[in-house]
Amino acid sequence: MSAVLEITDVFKSYPGSPPVTALAAVDLEIRAAERAAVLGPSGSGKTTLLHVAGTLERPSSGSVRIGGQEVSALSDAELSAVRGRRLGFVFQQFHLLDHLDAVQNVALGLLYRGEQARDRRVAAVDALDRVGLGHRLGHKPAQLSGGERQRVAIARAVAGHPDVVFADEPTGNLDSVAGGQIIDLLVGLTADGTAVVVVTHDPAVAAAMDRRVVMQDGRIIADDRPEGAVMP
Amino acid sequence: MSAGTRIGLRRGAPASPPRSRLRAADLILGGLLGLRARKLRTALSCLGIAIGIAAAVAVLGISASSRANLLAELGAEGNLVTVTAGQGFDGSPAPLPLTAQQMIARIPPVESVTAIGYVPGATVRRTAAIPVIDSGGISVYAAEPGMLGTLGGSVAAGTFLNAATARYPAVVLGAVAAQTLGIDRVRPDTQVYLSGRYFTVIGILRPVPLAPALDEAALVGFPVADSLLSLGGHPTQIYLRAAPDQVQPVVSVLPFTANPAQPEGVQVSLPSSILAARAAARTAYAGLFLGLGAVAVLIGAVGIANIMVISVLERRAEIGLRRALGATRWQVGLQFLTESVLLSALGGVAGVLGGAAATAGYAIASGQPAVVPPASVAVGIGVAIGAGALAGVYPAARAARLAPAEALRAW
Secondary structure, eight states: OOEEEEEEEEEEEEOSSSOEEEEEEEEEEEETTOEEEEEOOTTSSHHHHHHHHTTSSOOSEEEEEETTEEOTTOOHHHHHHHHHHHEEEEOTTOOOOTTSOHHHHHHGGGTTBTOOHHHHHHHHHHHHHHTTOTTOTTOOGGGSOHHHHHHHHHHHHHTTOOSEEEEESTTTTSOHHHHHHHHHHHHHGGGGTOEEEEEOSOHHHHHHSSEEEEEETTEEEEEOOOTTOSOO | OOHHHHHHHHHOOSOOOOOOBOOHHHHHHHHHHHHHHTHHHHHHHTHHHHHHHHHHHHHHHHHHHHHHHHHHHTTTTOOEEEEEOOBOTTSSBOOOOTTHHHHHHTSTTEEEEEEEEEOTTOOEESSTTSOGGGSTTOEEEEEOTTHHHHHTOOEEEEOOOOTTGGGTTEEEEOHHHHHHHTOOSOOTTOEEEETTEEEEEEEEEOOOTTOGGGGGEEEEEHHHHHHHHOOTTOOSEEEEEEOGGGHHHHHHHHHHHHOTTOGGGOEEEOHHHHHHHHHHHHGGGHHHHHHHHHHHHHHHHHHHHHHHHHHHHHTHHHHHHHHHTTOOHHHHHHHHHHHHHHHHHHHHHHHHHHHHHHHHHHHHHTTOOOOOOHHHHHHHHHHHHHHHHHHHHHHHHHHHHSOHHHHHTTO
16 A cells, blocks of 8 residues: 655745744655654644645645655645645634534535535535534534534545545544544544544544654654554 | 546546636635625625615616606607797787698698687686786686697696687686685686686696696687687697607798798797706706715725725634635635625615615605616626625735635634
């Protein structure tokens, strides 16, 4: 099984005096169905790594390949299409639109693929079923608990069957019970081959992943990838 | 998209990825959902556009209603022509030749013709007991039974002169004359004292817009004017209707036809053109109100631009989210542009409805037909959409420029 995400010798620095180096010589390979936690103190470059890997930000130098495709040379519109079709995102703050109900929020994840509204809705209902919210389809975010909101956000991320789901502190705003449910969901995502990359401070999340990538000062200082443990 | 294609995308070979696509229907629906989520803001921010468009539509509608009313008054064609012989030394109408009416009737495009004759020195009083000096300025004219047909007038009460009553001391009062005399209904015993004897009032006219002089007149038949008031049969004014497309040719031959001996003394006029000029003067304020409407639309557009800029700032995280979900810069910009246009279009529709309601209210209050020109509706909504598009350009560009990672950090 080939890598769905390959980051090679990536640097990212922000202008300033002196310039801030957020990522330095980062190499990271994620395979299909792999579960990885990215750990490290605040300011170590975790979120920047997630943004660069998720094509939300371009690296200053180095190579980012998604599904074998080098994305550095792609235009902004092409990068958008890569995000819309191959990547999913889950955020600490859920990022749900308050005026849309659960199905509409999940269907938003498919909006920019140009599919028919009916097809998007079917896929959204299916994704909500997968996260156990088949009974909350018409609820607005304000009518949902924090854990339920994050499950809606996960449904939105996976509705389009992405290659990789990036999650940035997905349990950061949740109690331990709701957080546990989210961990179970993230772990379960890999069943159909989707890889999961979680940036987290939460030891419970880190423990549930197959692999822990530890960052410090923009570098990867530890990576306990279990060789041969990755499902083909 | 088929499942096969999607699997191909997921694990496919390196290739140019398919583009992000956003359906127009989804774009508009999304904008409407966004506006509905912020109802009060939506209502307030499209108010300026609505007021401006309403003012413009109302002005155009009211002037169109006035014009429609005027056309109704003029008999739609404005083909009424009056012929007079000028004024005598004392300012009273001078007589036309006895043959004038018959000669005019022979001009082929003339459809109908009627004559009135001013009876000099005649006075009308309620009774003989009222002094002559209080006659109220009512003039006495001899008229023909066919007069109302030519002038487009009608009686408010009673009947008009006919071949029989024209021979007897019977009188029909103009609207103002009846008011002056205090007569508002016609009874068999209603009489007025007309130049030394009592005449029976047989009818009261409605106002005649094309011949306002008749409103202050008392009308008797030519036979009785000859026999009792010594008119001598001379008409002083002739009204005629010409075929609408032949009005000018008829006007050019009228002086010679009416009085071949003294054509220069004959005056020909088109009362409909006088009325049209008066109506045009009445709508002179239309330009001012249209200008005010334009200013309101401009201010409304600035308001929408302002609210959209704020909206972009407030919704940075939403912009970041949409970019993460696959929206291109262009699609994000288009979303804000669409919301801006929807806002102003909403204002435009509300304005058109408001303007139409104002027009209807004015028309009903003033007894005119209500006319809202379709062009004003189309232009009103078009202007609103144009204003919204202009207002949305800058906010949309700001939204599009926002880098996705930066936008996401804003939540």
